[in-house]
Amino acid sequence: MNDDLDALRARIDRTNELLTRMLAEVAKTPSTHAIFVDAGYLYAATGRLVAGTEDRRAFDLDAEGLIEALIDKARQIFADSRLLRVYWYDGARRRIHTAEQQAIAELPDVKVRLGNLNANNQQKGVDSLIRTDLESLARHRAISDAALLGGDEDLVSAVEAAQGYGARVHLWGIEAPEGRNQAEPLLWEVDSQRTLDLEFFKPYVSRRTAAYEAGATRPTREDVRFVGAQIAAKWLSSRGREALVELLPGHPYLPGPVDQDLLVEAEGMLQYSLRGQADLRRALRDGFWEHLQTQY
Numbered sequence: 001m002n003d004d005l006d007a008l009r010a011r012i013d014r015t016n017e018l019l020t021r022m023l024a025e026v027a028k029t030p031s032t033h034a035i036f037v038d039a040g041y042l043y044a045a046t047g048r049l050v051a052g053t054e055d056r057r058a059f060d061l062d063a064e065g066l067i068e069a070l071i072d073k074a075r076q077i078f079a080d081s082r083l084l085r086v087y088w089y090d091g092a093r094r095r096i097h098t099a100e101q102q103a104i105a106e107l108p109d110v111k112v113r114l115g116n117l118n119a120n121n122q123q124k125g126v127d128s129l130i131r132t133d134l135e136s137l138a139r140h141r142a143i144s145d146a147a148l149l150g151g152d153e154d155l156v157s158a159v160e161a162a163q164g165y166g167a168r169v170h171l172w173g174i175e176a177p178e179g180r181n182q183a184e185p186l187l188w189e190v191d192s193q194r195t196l197d198l199e200f201f202k203p204y205v206s207r208r209t210a211a212y213e214a215g216a217t218r219p220t221r222e223d224v225r226f227v228g229a230q231i232a233a234k235w236l237s238s239r240g241r242e243a244l245v246e247l248l249p250g251h252p253y254l255p256g257p258v259d260q261d262l263l264v265e266a267e268g269m270l271q272y273s274l275r276g277q278a279d280l281r282r283a284l285r286d287g288f289w290e291h292l293q294t295q296y
Helices: 001-028 041-052 065-079 099-105 124-138 155-162 186-187 198-204 221-239 243-252 256-268 280-296
Strands: 031-038 060-061 083-094 111-119 145-149 167-174 192-196 206-207
Touching: 001 145, 031 065, 031 124, 041 083, 041 192, 041 206, 041 256, 065 083, 065 145, 065 198, 065 256, 065 280, 083 099, 083 124, 083 206, 083 221, 083 243, 099 111, 111 124, 124 145, 124 155, 145 155, 155 167, 155 186, 167 186, 198 206, 221 243, 221 256, 221 280, 243 280, 256 280
Parallel strands: 031 083, 031 145, 083 111, 145 167, 167 192
Antiparallel strands: 060 206
């Protein structure tokens, strides 16, 4: 009888030991989040909010700057989590990348997924792409949290699929000048909601005019890179090495306020607008980072 009790206690102790080890391993595994952007919703809602129009041809969107701002926002919200990547969903004729979509696809930590664009410039197949990615990542435990920037009711099934595998889905919306620009059934299904306002998007959207940059000479990438290094030297002089140490772990991303200040100051020095100029914006940040890294 005593032998049976001893054997039972030994099995219980062994089970408790295995559970303790398993919980310790789970505790060491970092949470992971991803950002899912419905570009059709993004362009329409930000265009109406900032430029007063949903027509993409009427305004420029600094996608690179905005993506970095979204990453920075997620870093603040999911403080103990790491970013998997940003998924960018858009439409294109015959699913062939436009020059703008190609530039976005080349950004670090960004994956572009393309649906079709029909004769009426309407996206087709984007919602199903979002569902496939959300469900697959949740099923394989690749993410614990998903930030979804969109508003279409058809995304409800994508949210439900991800939640079914234990992921939490957080809906991000864009401030609407009036009414709502997100479907109520979508709002009901998500785990949390957040609205990004005009001030968040204003630095990344500029309305085109007939005289847009008339007579202005486009600077070279090297010119812009040099300006970025100049601004970095001034930034380091005024902020000091402690601020540099805090900034470096975020490379290659800059916090939103730092990035906006860099853009505004560079445009003033160059006397040229860098809005919508993805290659020049990249050169500006490269110059800024390169100078800081040589000083560390």
